[in-house]
Amino acid sequence: GENVEQHPSTLSVQEGDSAVIKCTYSDSASNYFPWYKQELGKRPQLIIDIRSNVGEKKDQRIAVTLNKTAKHFSLHITETQPEDSAVYFCAANLYGNNRLAFGKGNQVVVIP
Amino acid sequence: DAMVIQNPRYQVTQFGKPVTLSCSQTLNHNVMYWYQQKSSQAPKLLFHYYDKDFNNEADTPDNFQSRRPNTSFCFLDIRSPGLGDAAMYLCATSRESSIDEQFFGPGTRLTVL
Numbered sequence: 001g002e003n004v005e006q007h008p009s010t011l012s013v014q015e016g017d018s019a020v021i022k023c024t025y026s027d028s029a030s031n032y033f034p035w036y037k038q039e040l041g042k043r044p045q046l047i048i049d050i051r052s053n054v055g056e057k058k059d060q061r062i063a064v065t066l067n068k069t070a071k072h073f074s075l076h077i078t079e080t081q082p083e084d085s086a087v088y089f090c091a092a093n094l095y096g097n098n099r100l101a102f103g104k105g106n107q108v109v110v111i112p
Numbered sequence: 113d114a115m116v117i118q119n120p121r122y123q124v125t126q127f128g129k130p131v132t133l134s135c136s137q138t139l140n141h142n143v144m145y146w147y148q149q150k151s152s153q154a155p156k157l158l159f160h161y162y163d164k165d166f167n168n169e170a171d172t173p174d175n176f177q178s179r180r181p182n183t184s185f186c187f188l189d190i191r192s193p194g195l196g197d198a199a200m201y202l203c204a205t206s207r208e209s210s211i212d213e214q215f216f217g218p219g220t221r222l223t224v225l
Contacts, residue, residue, distance in 0.1 A: 046215075104152075105154055
């Protein structure tokens with residue numbers, strides 16, 4: 001199976017509501033979990049990351065939670081705005097090193 | 113704020129005609145990566161360099177090669193492009209081989225006719 005699986009594939013939310021994207025991973029050695037945002041025609045940009053020594057990290061409207069036992073991590077976006085519309089990729093490093101395996105991406109659409 | 117630069121942004125080649133994509137960086141990062149991203153799919157790591165050490169992914173086809181003549185530049189060579197190689201090719205860099213943020217370039221979209 002895939003190293004990193006991401007659900008749902010598309011998500012539409014009303015402006016101001018919260019959006020949650022979930023990812024699961026298979027490699028027990030993974031200890032770094034970044035989230036990238038990719039707007040149409042632009043490069044992926046890191047928005048938040050978490051290492052395995054913490055369970056949660058927050059940066060303004062964005063938060064990530066990690067459950068190492070269950071091997072899943074989630075991205076939470078609160079008070080969504082139209083500029084949050086993009087494709088979001090989760091990733092996990094393979095074998096505890098710098099090689100990243102990406103999820104298939106999630107298209108988030110924020111409806112004004 | 114271009115820190116990872118890819119040229120050209122769009123490349124058209126013919127089936128079987130060798131093509132080279134280039135990436136340069138102003139960050140002085142030790143590690144450079146090449147990813148292939150097909151439409152509506154995740155970026156897939158092809159290989160990476162830690163300094164001059166080349167690290168190939170096990171499932172990267174032999175058709176794909178890479179060169180890194182110095183810290184700033186890295187090239188992706190596709191020896192005999194097939195229709196299935198049409199994709200966005202993303203270059204990325206990171207400071208060290210340990211866990212570190214990867215900075216992506218804008219990508220080169222390759223079309224194979």
